Amino acid sequence: MAQSSMSSSKHTVVSSPGKVLLAGGYLVLERAFSGLVVATSSRFYSSATHLPSTSAAPASSTEARISVRAGQFPRKQSEWIYKLSITDGAMHLDQMNEAQAGSNKFIYLTLLQTMAVAYEKIVAEEGQGGEEAAKELLDRITQGGKTAGLDIVVLADNDFYSQREQLSALSLPTHINSLSSLEPFTPLPRPIAQTNKTGLGSSAALVTSLVASLLSHLGIVTIPSSHLSDQSTSTSDLGLVHSVAQFIHCLAQGKVGSGFDVSSAVFGTHIYTRFSPSILTPLMHDPADHIPLNAQPTLLPILDPSKWDQRNSSFRLPRGLRLILADVDAGTDTPSFVGKVLKWRKENPEVSDELWRGLDTANMQLERLLSELAGKEGERDYSGTISRMAERGIEGNEANPVANLLHEIRTTLFAIRGFQRKMSELSGVPIEPPEQTRLIDACSELPGVIGGGVPGAGGFDALFLLIIDDPSVIARVDGLWSSWKEMSVCPLLARQSDGGLRVENVGEVAGLRAALTRS
Ligand SMILES: Nc1ncnc2c1ncn2[C@@H]1O[C@H](COP(=O)(O)OP(=O)(O)O)[C@@H](O)[C@H]1O
Numbered sequence: 001m002a003q004s005s006m007s008s009s010k011h012t013v014v015s016s017p018g019k020v021l022l023a024g025g026y027l028v029l030e031r032a033f034s035g036l037v038v039a040t041s042s043r044f045y046s047s048a049t050h051l052p053s054t055s056a057a058p059a060s061s062t063e064a065r066i067s068v069r070a071g072q073f074p075r076k077q078s079e080w081i082y083k084l085s086i087t088d089g090a091m092h093l094d095q096m097n098e099a100q101a102g103s104n105k106f107i108y109l110t111l112l113q114t115m116a117v118a119y120e121k122i123v124a125e126e127g128q129g130g131e132e133a134a135k136e137l138l139d140r141i142t143q144g145g146k147t148a149g150l151d152i153v154v155l156a157d158n159d160f161y162s163q164r165e166q167l168s169a170l171s172l173p174t175h176i177n178s179l180s181s182l183e184p185f186t187p188l189p190r191p192i193a194q195t196n197k198t199g200l201g202s203s204a205a206l207v208t209s210l211v212a213s214l215l216s217h218l219g220i221v222t223i224p225s226s227h228l229s230d231q232s233t234s235t236s237d238l239g240l241v242h243s244v245a246q247f248i249h250c251l252a253q254g255k256v257g258s259g260f261d262v263s264s265a266v267f268g269t270h271i272y273t274r275f276s277p278s279i280l281t282p283l284m285h286d287p288a289d290h291i292p293l294n295a296q297p298t299l300l301p302i303l304d305p306s307k308w309d310q311r312n313s314s315f316r317l318p319r320g321l322r323l324i325l326a327d328v329d330a331g332t333d334t335p336s337f338v339g340k341v342l343k344w345r346k347e348n349p350e351v352s353d354e355l356w357r358g359l360d361t362a363n364m365q366l367e368r369l370l371s372e373l374a375g376k377e378g379e380r381d382y383s384g385t386i387s388r389m390a391e392r393g394i395e396g397n398e399a400n401p402v403a404n405l406l407h408e409i410r411t412t413l414f415a416i417r418g419f420q421r422k423m424s425e426l427s428g429v430p431i432e433p434p435e436q437t438r439l440i441d442a443c444s445e446l447p448g449v450i451g452g453g454v455p456g457a458g459g460f461d462a463l464f465l466l467i468i469d470d471p472s473v474i475a476r477v478d479g480l481w482s483s484w485k486e487m488s489v490c491p492l493l494a495r496q497s498d499g500g501l502r503v504e505n506v507g508e509v510a511g512l513r514a515a516l517t518r519s
């Protein structure tokens, strides 16, 4: 197990999946509507172990060092070192190397607020606040003053960042199969800010896995293990990780989004209905930049999962179908899309209400059809029908309910795109721009492709296809993508996955041990 209670070798690795909002972009910002969020097989890993003491950072029971390194990026600018100390009746977190590495708001806020939650949990366990509880927290971090603190490494599967340059450096074509030739956690040449992201939600997966690995390492929560035999997690532990990660992610982004990305990083694939943004309002204004050593908790009463009202209903893609994704080489400024669409909606309530309702009906129809198809997996002709469809267009067949469902799924995907184009036309925001329409239409004509669309906020960033999971279909899609001239289309390796947050066994994740020890 990666998580062990042996004092000197305690090592906790927690991973979170990336996300694709298959349906429900913009609508999911409102509690009246839901989104279909699919978690990806590509994951973000946060590893926590002890930091050996050195003369510069001696072991101490009154302060701790916390070093966080983004393991696949150039070390000099991608290792953030902090000191956590007790001074003037509060705990303070100060970065020691800002001049060299710059700051990383997502990491800093995750450390500060997670430590604040850990402090409040210790106060609740021990019944008293103040320096005693803060010292107990420092003790857990430094293993009773025997180590300097925590050594954290964060690593994202290759899919989270564009691998175009890495493929071309190895003279590999931009094909799905080429991606598996890249070394896991391939080193990237530039710092994070100069690296192109692919839209899998790196910051949500980072914050979620880091919150979980810290709280788990410090003995505050138990996270499910990748080993099915070890399922001792309570749902309230996952709920706490969820609310803490939502809070931190909103704080770091400077806004309260729908939170579907953090929710899928915790719970995996599901139908998501957002939390009321007012839950977080008291914490969003004027957040503390230190941890006051109060006896009364300030975060836990708000982050108590029982006070949160988001809904996750179970959903998964049927067997035999595969979700494939591509990164399209043209950036989209999602925040400005959201602002513009919402402004248009506010100015045009009647037209937009009708459009939102129509799109929601199509989105929910997609969910119903996919669930109905999943319900037929046990039927005799299920696999046969699916594989026959790999070779031809998706056609209905009166005598075959599986074929009919596949055909209805295709029609619904087209209907959703129709609504998204209407949204684009009316709001002036290119949610499904004509370049994407041409590409997705061409892909949808290939035998074995059920349909596709633009995920999340849409734009020029990415596209998804729902296909029959068969090598011949993948080969056809690969061929079309690599020869497409109007935009540069680079596939991702990820497929859909149901799992959410989990503790990993280091030896069982390909390339993880090597990446953790890479200097
Ligand atoms: N591998 C990583 N290591 C450390 N921080 C990361 C990493 N990946 C992303 N981040 C943080 O997340 C930020 C990007 O967040 P954001 O722009 O919201 O992207 P996304 O849409 O992928 O979530 C980066 O500026 C950085 O602070």
Ligand SMILES: C[C@@](O)(CCOP(=O)(O)OP(=O)(O)O)CC(=O)O
Residues within 6 Å of the ligand: 021, 024, 025, 026, 027, 028, 029, 199, 200, 201, 257, 258, 259, 260, 261, 334, 338, 455, 456, 457, 458
């Ligand atoms: C518009 C949205 O409903 C969906 C945006 O989804 P994306 O997957 O496009 O998001 P980014 O990771 O920020 O690029 C906004 C929201 O739900 O917060």
